[in-house]
Amino acid sequence: MKQTIPVYDICTISAGHQHQDLLAERLEGYLKKNYQRVHQQHGHNFYHLVLFTKGNGEHTLDFTRYTVQPWQIYFMTPGQVHSWHFKEGTDGYVIHFSASFFHAFLMQHQYLEHFPFFSGNSKEQVLNIPANGREEVKAVFEQVLKEAAGANEADMIRVLLLQLFLLVNRVTVKEPKKAVPQQKQLVLRNFRQLINKHYRRLRLPKEYAELMYITPNHLNALCQDLLGKTAGELIRERVLLEAKRMLTNEDLTVTQIATDLNFEDNSYFSRFFKKYEGITPEEFRNSLI
Missing domain, CATH: 1.10.10.60 (Homeodomain-like)
Structure with a gap:
C-alpha cells in the first residue's frame, strides 16, 4: 500500500541539514528554505515545536485548523500530520529533535509523555504564552539557538529543552488541577x-x-x-x-x-x-x- 502522506526526517525536511537528531533555527529563515515543502499536508518521524513571535496565517495539526497568533506555541509528536499557510512576515523559532534524542539522557524514556502538549491530541498541543512568561520562554529559545550554532553540546541542549517544556507547562496552566495519582x-x-x-x-x-x-x-x-x-x-x-x-x-x-x-x-x-x-x-x- 502506498504512503498516505509524505513523512520526513530531520535531514530531508530541511535541505542541507546534516544532524539527524536536532535542528534549531529562527522560523523566518527556516520558512524561506522549506516553505514549499511544508505548505502541503505531511508528517514527521521526529518531535517538532514552533513558537510564533510575530506574523499571521493558519496552520493545521491533525486536520484541526488554528489561526497563527504572536506568542502561540505548538508541539507535534512523531506520526502526526500538519501543514502551514503563513503570510509574509511570520517569525519565531522552530526546533526539531528525534524520538531517541532523550533516551540515553533520561532514565524514564517516556518522560515527555508527562506533558499534556506531547499527548498526540492536537487540542492540547497549541498554547498561548501569557505576557508574564514570554521573555523567559524566549530566552530559553535563544539559548538553544546559541548552543546549536556554537559548541553544539547535546547535553546542554537537552537540559535547555527540558527547562523549556517545564516552563511552558507551568505558565500555560490556566487553573490549578487536582493532583492525579x-x-x-x-x-x-x-x-x-x-x-x-x-x-x-x-x-x-x-x-x-x-x-x-x-x-x-x-x-x-x-x-x-x-x-x-x-x-x-x-x-x-x-x-x-x-x-x-x-x-x-x-x-x-x-x-x-x-x-x-x-x-x-x-x-x-x-x-x-x-x-x-x-x-x-x-x-x-x-x-x-
Missing part, C-alpha cells in the same frame, strides 16, 4: 499506547481492559475522570484520525481504506465516518483540495 496516569498512558498499536483490530473497551488486567468499568471511569471522555471515544477518535490521514492519499480508494482499517465493507466505514464527522469520506477528501 501516578498510577492513574500510567494506566491512561498504557491505554493510549495500546490503542495506537491495536486500533485496526481491537475496537471495544473490554478488549483493551482485558489486555491491561482491569475491568471495563474501571477503564471507562478512569477515562471519564481524567479526560471527560469514554474509553470508546478514545478508540473511535484514533480510528477516525487514521482514516483522515489515509484519505489525503488520492491513490487509495475509500474501499481500500475501509479494508485497511478492518471495516466489514465500504458502506459500514462510510456510515461510521459520517456519524462521527458529519460528512462522508468522499466529502472530507474533497474538502482538502
Whole structure:
C-alpha cells in the first residue's frame, strides 16, 4: 500500500541539514528554505515545536485548523500530520529533535509523555504564552539557538529543552488541577499506547481492559475522570484520525481504506465516518483540495 502522506526526517525536511537528531533555527529563515515543502499536508518521524513571535496565517495539526497568533506555541509528536499557510512576515523559532534524542539522557524514556502538549491530541498541543512568561520562554529559545550554532553540546541542549517544556507547562496552566495519582496516569498512558498499536483490530473497551488486567468499568471511569471522555471515544477518535490521514492519499480508494482499517465493507466505514464527522469520506477528501 502506498504512503498516505509524505513523512520526513530531520535531514530531508530541511535541505542541507546534516544532524539527524536536532535542528534549531529562527522560523523566518527556516520558512524561506522549506516553505514549499511544508505548505502541503505531511508528517514527521521526529518531535517538532514552533513558537510564533510575530506574523499571521493558519496552520493545521491533525486536520484541526488554528489561526497563527504572536506568542502561540505548538508541539507535534512523531506520526502526526500538519501543514502551514503563513503570510509574509511570520517569525519565531522552530526546533526539531528525534524520538531517541532523550533516551540515553533520561532514565524514564517516556518522560515527555508527562506533558499534556506531547499527548498526540492536537487540542492540547497549541498554547498561548501569557505576557508574564514570554521573555523567559524566549530566552530559553535563544539559548538553544546559541548552543546549536556554537559548541553544539547535546547535553546542554537537552537540559535547555527540558527547562523549556517545564516552563511552558507551568505558565500555560490556566487553573490549578487536582493532583492525579501516578498510577492513574500510567494506566491512561498504557491505554493510549495500546490503542495506537491495536486500533485496526481491537475496537471495544473490554478488549483493551482485558489486555491491561482491569475491568471495563474501571477503564471507562478512569477515562471519564481524567479526560471527560469514554474509553470508546478514545478508540473511535484514533480510528477516525487514521482514516483522515489515509484519505489525503488520492491513490487509495475509500474501499481500500475501509479494508485497511478492518471495516466489514465500504458502506459500514462510510456510515461510521459520517456519524462521527458529519460528512462522508468522499466529502472530507474533497474538502482538502
